Amino acid sequence: MSVRLSVSGAAAEAVRTAVPALVADRVASGITAQDPALWGPAAEDEASKRLGWTEAVAISRPLVPEIYALRDELRAAGVDHIVLGGMGGSSLAPEVITRTTGAHLTVLDSTDPGQVLSALGDRLTTTAVVISSKSGSTVETDSQKRVYERAFTEAGIEPTSRIVIVTDPGSPLDESARAAGYRVFNADPNVGGRYSALTAFGLVPSGLAGVDISEILDEAETIELSLAVDTDDNPGLVLGAAIAATSPLRNKLAIVSDGTHIVGFADWAEQLIAESTGKDGTGLLPVVLETDAPELALGLADVQVVRLVSDAGEHLFRHDESGEIHVSGTLGAQLLLWEYATAVAGRLLGINPFDQPDVESAKIATRGLLDDRPEPAPAAFVSQGIEVRGTPDVIGASSDLVSAIDVLLDELPADGYLSVQAYVDRIALPQLEGLRAALAARAERPVTFGWGPRFLHSTGQFHKGGPAVGAFLQILTASSSDLDIPERPFTFGELITAQANGDAQVLAEHGRPVLSLTLTDPETGVGALFDALA
Template sequence: MSVSVTFGEDDLTEQASETAGRLVSEGVPQSLAAGDPTLWGPEAAPEAAVRLGWLNLPLTSRPLLGEIGELVEWARAEGLDHVVLAGMGGSSLAPEVITGSADVPLTVLDTTDPGQVRRALEDRLESTLLVVASKSGGTVETDSHRRIYEKAFRDAGIDPARRIVVITDPGSPLELSAREAGYRVVLADPNVGGRYSALTAFGLVPSALAGADVERLLDDAAEVLPLLSRSEGNPGLDLGAALGAAAVAGRDKLVIEDGLSEISGLPDWIEQLIAESTGKSGRGILPVVGADPGDADDELLAGIDTDGVVTVAGPLGAQFLVWEYATAVAGRVLGIDPFNQPNVAESKENTAKLLDRSELPVGTPILVDGPVEVHGELPPGMEAPKNLSDVLTGLLEAIPSDGYLAVMAYLDREAAFDAPYPEGASFEEMTDVWSAADPATLRGMLAVRTERPVTFGWGPRFLHSTGQYHKGGPQNGVFLQITGAVENDLEVPGKPYTLGRLQLAQALGDLGALASRGRPAVRLHLTDRAAGVAHLLAASREV
C-alpha cells in the first residue's frame, strides 16, 4: 500500500493544485527526485548538497539489513532484552515511532532529567544494551548518557564494550573514540540530516534491536519512491504544496491528529521535521500536537489515517518518506532552507557559558505561590499578579491574535506514573491519577481557555525540535517554562557538572535566547515537583 493524500476542503484543494502546478512548471518534482541542491536558492545550495541522501534511503539503506541482522542475533545470544536508546531529536523520535507502532519495548533517553535517567539506569542493568546515537558525538545529552552508563556497567562488573552499540557518521570523533573503546559501531549516511534520518541506521538499528521489522519499513518506503518524481499522482508534491500554500495564505498552524491510526506517535516526529525545517527567517509552519482542532482561521488540520482538512494515509515507512519530501517542497514554497537550523546552536552555546559559571543565575522570584516560584519578566501591560492563576491568565491574554502559547517542561516525563492510586483501581481510574500528576495535562487545561493554539514540549527534547521555530519563526509566541528542584542528582563522569545542573542550565540558556528576542517568557520553578504540578494544575482551573 502506498500513501494517499486527500483534501476535505475546496479552497485548500484549489490552493494546493495551483501551487503544485507552478512547482511542476518549474520542474521541481524531477529536480528534487534527482537531488538538485539549487532548489532552495544559492545560499541554501551548499547545505542542501550534503543533505539530500534521504531521497534514496529505501534503496541505499538496504545493505544495512545484513549488519543489523547480525547485531540482533548477537544481542539475543547475549540475553540483552532491555534496549536503551541515548539520542536526541531525529535520533530518538523516529525509533520511538517505529517501536511504538510495532508494539515492541524501547527505553528512550532524550532527557537530562536525573530522575528519568536514573529510572532507566536502575531497570535491568544486567540485561541492558545501550545504543548511543549521534552524528558527531558532541551532543551533550547523549555524551552524558554514555558516560553515566559506562560507569554503571563498570561498577556492576560488566564490560561496556559488550553492552554498547554506537551509531554515528563515518570519521566522526565518536566513531574514533568508540572503536578505541571496542564498541560495536554502525555507520550512518553522512549526507542525511538528523530529522530526515528515520530510514538510516539511526532509525533502523535501535528499532530492530527492540524487535521491530525494519525491512518492512524500507519495503513500504520503496513502494512510494517512484511516485516522487512524477508531476501527477505524487503524494509528496500534493502534501508539500498544500502545506506551503496554506502557510502562505495564513494557515500556518498545523494541527496533527492520529487518533484512529495504527501508527503510534507519528505527530511527534512530524513536529520536529516541520518545525525545525521551516521555522526560520521569521516564517514557518507551527505543528500543534495532542490538541483538538479549533476554529481559528490560521489552523490547518492534518489527519494521519483519520479525517482532516488534509488526510495522509499509508504505512509508516512510506509516511516517513512522503512527509520528508513534502517538507522540502514546503520549504521551497516558503522561500526558506529546509535543511539548516540556524538558531538551535544558540541555546547550546548559552548552556555551555552558564555551565562555566560557579553558580547558575536563577534570579529572585517575582512571586511565590505555594510550591511554585515565578521568575522572569511579565508580558508588557500585565498587572502585578497576586497568585499563580493571575500569571497564567496574563500569559494567555498576552498571546497575539496570530500567536500561540508554548509550554516547555524541564521535568521527568515519566514521573506521573509514580503517582499512587488505590488498590484495585480500574485502568480508567489509574489514568485519571496519572493525568492529575502529569505536567502535560496543563496544555489541554490552558487550551480550553484560549482560542489560540497551545503547544507542549519536554525539555531539552524540544530544543532539537520546536526550539528552532520558537526562536527563528514568527515573533508571535508566548512562552511558559517549567523547571523543578532536584532531590536525587546524578554525576556526569568526567564532567564538572551533574545532570540536574545541566538540565537547569539548558532551561536558563533557552530562556535567555527567547528573552534576547523580546519573546514574552516566564519560568515557573517547582520547589517540590509533585506538589508543584498539582498546584499548577489547580491554578489553571481558576484561570
Template sequence: MSDLVAGPADVAAGLAVHGADAVDRSARAALVAHDVPARLAAQDPTLWGPGAEPAARTRLGWLDTHCRSWDLLPQLAELTAELGDLDHVVLAGDRATTLAAEVIAECLGRPLTVLDTADPGPVRAALADRPARTVLVLAGPDLDRTTDAHLRAYRQVWRDAGPEAARHVVVVTRPGSALETLADEWGAVVLPVDPEVAGHWAALTAFGLVPAALAGAPVTELLDEAAALAGALDRVRDNPGLALGAALGAAPGGGRATVALVPDGTGLDGLRHWAAALLATATGGRILPVAAESPDAPGATGPDVLTVSLGGALGPGAAPGPVADVAVNGPLGAQFLTWQYAAATAAAALRVDPFAAPAGVAGDDEPTPAGRSPSSVEGAIEVYAPAGAPADLAGALRWLTDGRGPEEHLAVTAWLDRRADAAVAGLRPVLARRTGWPVTFGWGPRRPAHTDGRARHLQITGAVTDDLPVPGRPYTFAELQAAQAADDRGALARRGRPVLRLHLTERATGVAQLLDTAGRTRT
C-alpha cells in the same frame, strides 16, 4: 472542513492523501509549473534559492537513503543475533537523532527506552532496569554533554555489576566524530550514518533503524514501504508527497499558518510528533505545527488552522471521514518519505531554506550555579516573572497571554520527567481552550527551536529529590538539566521573546496546582 470521502485522493504504495487539492486548487499547478516534482526527485539543490543551495547539495540524500540503508540490513541482522541476550534497549541522544527511532518502536509496538534528557528520574529508572541485559545505543552527530553523562553513568553501573561495557554499547554517528573516536578506544561497535542526511530527515538511516532493529522492529518492511512509494515522487498526479506539500505550502497564504496534526484512530499516533518537528525545521517557522491529542482537542480545528490527520492503513475501499482538512493514511515507511518530500515541497513553495539551522538555541556549556530568587511563591510553585510582569502566578500567566502579536503562539516547555510528570502535558489543551491561541507543548530539551521567533514561552522546571552524580564530572544530572534550561531561557531572552519560568517545588502537587490555576485564570 472538507468532505474527504467525496473528494479525490492521491494514492501510491498503499498511502493515500485525501483533501489536499481543496486547500488551494492552484497550489499543485504552481509547483508543477516550476517543475518541482521532477527537480526534487532528481535532487536539484537549486529548488530553494541561492542561499540554500550549498547546504542542499549535501542534504538531499533522504530521497534515496532507504536504498543505501539496505546495506545495513545484514550487519543489523548479525548484531541483533549477537546481542540477542540483551533484551533492554536504551537509546541516548538528542531529539533530532532519537525521535524517529522512538516513533518506529512506538508505532510498531516494540519496547525502547529513550534517554534524551538529563532529568535524574528517567536516568535512574533506566539504569536500574536490567543493567546486565541492557544494550545502550548512543546516537548523534557528535558527543554532547548529556550523552557523555549517560555513557558515564552506564559505565559506572557496569563497572560495579561486572559486565564488559564495550559489548553493551552500540554507537551510531558520523565518521570522524568524537563519539566514534571514543567508541573505537574501548572497542564498541560503531555504525556510520549516511553523510548526506541529517536531523529529522534521517528517519530511514542508521539513526532510526539501528535502535529500532535492536528493539525487534521489522525495519526491512519500512525500507520496502519507502521504496515502493519512491517511484511516485516525480509524478504530477497520484504523488502523495506533492499533494501534501502543496497543501502545506499554501496554508499560510490562506491564513492557516497553524497546522494541527491529529491521530485518525488507525494507528501510528506517535508519528505526529516527528512530523511536527520536521515541519517546524523545514519551513523555518513559516508553518506552526501543533501535535494535538485528538481531532476534537482544543486548538485542533478552526478557521485559521489546517487540520491534518495521520494514521495507518485503512481497509479496502475505505476512506477517512470528514474529521480533518487533509488526511494522510498508509504504512509507516511510506509515511516517513511522504512527509519529508512534502516538507521540502512546502519549503519550496514558501521560499525558505529547509536545511537551515535555527538561531539562538541552547548551548552545551558546563553547569554553573544560578542565584535568582523567585518573584513569588504560591503553594508548590515558585514564580520567576520577568521585570514588569505581575509577581503572582495568575497575574504572570495573564501577562504571558496578554497582547498577543500577529501570528504569535504560546510554547510550553517542561523540563521534567515525561513519564512520571506526564500529567503536565495537559497544559496544552487547557491553555488552548482558555486563550484561543495556538499552543505547543514539548519536553526540554526536545522543543523544536525554529518557531521561537513567533512564540511567547512558558518554561516549567521542577525540584529534584533524588539527584544523581555524573561520574568523573564536577556536576550532577540535575545541575546539568538546570543549566540547559537556563541556557534556553537566556537564548530566548536575547532574542527578545517573553519568557515566564515556573518552578515546581513538589512536582505532582505543583502540576495539579498549575493545571487548576491555568484552567481558572481569565485571559
C-alpha cells in the same frame, strides 16, 4: 498506492494553485536527483550535502543483516532490553517505529536526573544501549554514554559489549568509539538528523529492539517512484502544497491522530516540519492535538487541520466544508512522504529546509551558564509552593500564580501561540501533558507541549527563527536527587537547569514573553497548576 491523501477547502485550493508550477519546475524529480539549487543560492551549499535521504532505502539495505546479526548475538548473551540515548531525529523516529510495531525500546532523551536514574536502574544486567549522535558532541548523549559506561563497569560488565554507537563516518565519536573497541554503525553523512528515519539512526535501535526493519524499508520503497515523478497527483507535491501554499498561510498545522495505526507519528513530524521551516521569520508550527482538542472547535483562520486516518479515501479533492487534510498509509511510506513534503514546503516558503540557524543559540547559552555557574536568580515570588520567574513584562504585572498565567496569556497576539515546555521527568509526571488542553481552552489559541530538553532539537528552532508570535511557559522541578556525570564538572540536575535557563535567556533576547515555574514539590505543584487554570 501505499499512501492516500485527500484535501478540501483552503488546502484544496493551495494544491490546485501550487502543484502545477511545482510540476512545471520539475521539483519532484529534482529532489530525487538531489539538485541543491531548488531552494535558491543561499541554501545551495547546505542542500548539496543534505539530500541523501532520498536514497536512504537503497543505502540502508546492507545494514539490515548486520543489525539482525547483532540482535541475535545480544539475545544469545541474555540481553533483551534496549535503551536509546539520543535526541531529536536520533530518538523520535525509533520511538514511533517501535511504538507502532509493538517492540519495547526505552528512549532516554532527557537530562532530568530522575529519568536518567530510572533508566539506569531498569534491568541493567540484561540491557544494551544505543548511543546515537551525528557528531558525538551532543551534550545529552555524551552524558548518557558516560553514565552507562560507569554503570556497566561497576556491575562487572565490559561497556564495549553493551554499548552500540550510531554516528556519522569520521565524526569525533566515530573515531573515539572505534579506538575504544565499541561496535559502530555509520549513517549516511549526507542526511540531516531530522531526515534520518530510514537511515542507521532510525533502523539500528529499532532493529535491535525487535522490529522487522526490512518491512519498514519495503513500505518506503513502494512510494519512491510516485514521489519522484513530476505529476499533479505526486503525494509529496500535493502534501507540501497543502501545508505550505494556503493563502493567507495557515501556519499552525494541527496534527491529529484520528484512526491511524501509527503511534506517535505527529511527534516525529513535529520536529521534521518545525525545525526545517521555522526560520527567517516564517515557517510552519505543528501543533499535536487530541481528537477532542479545544482548538478544533474554534475555527481559527491560521490553523490547518491535518488528520492521520486509517483511510483517506479514493479521491484527492473532497467536497466538504472541513478544509482539512487527511493522510493515511503505511509507516515506512509516510516517513518518506513527509520528508519530501517538507522539502517541498521549504521551496514554497522560500527558506532553506536543511539548516537550523537558531538551534545553536540555546546550546551556546547553556554552555555559558555551565562554564560560569552563576548563582540562581531569585524567584520573583513564590505562590502555592511554586517559584515564579520570567521576563519583566510578565512578572512585573503579576502577584501570584493565577495572575502570572493570566498575564502570559494576555501577551498572546491575535495570531499567536503558547508553548508549554516541561523540563521534568516525563515518565514520573505524564499528567503534565493535560495542561495543554486546559491552557488552549483558556487562551482560545493553539498550544504546543514539549518535554525539555528534547523539544530544543525540535520546535526550538521555530520558537526563535519563526514568526515572533509565541509566548512560553516553562515548567521545572526542584529535584530531590541528582546524578553526577563522569569527568564532567556538572551534574544532570545542573545541566537540565542550565538548558532551561539558557533557552529562556535566548527567548527573552528575541523579545518573547517567558513565564518560568519551578515546582518545589512536584506532586502538589502539578495540582496547583491545574487549580490555577480551573
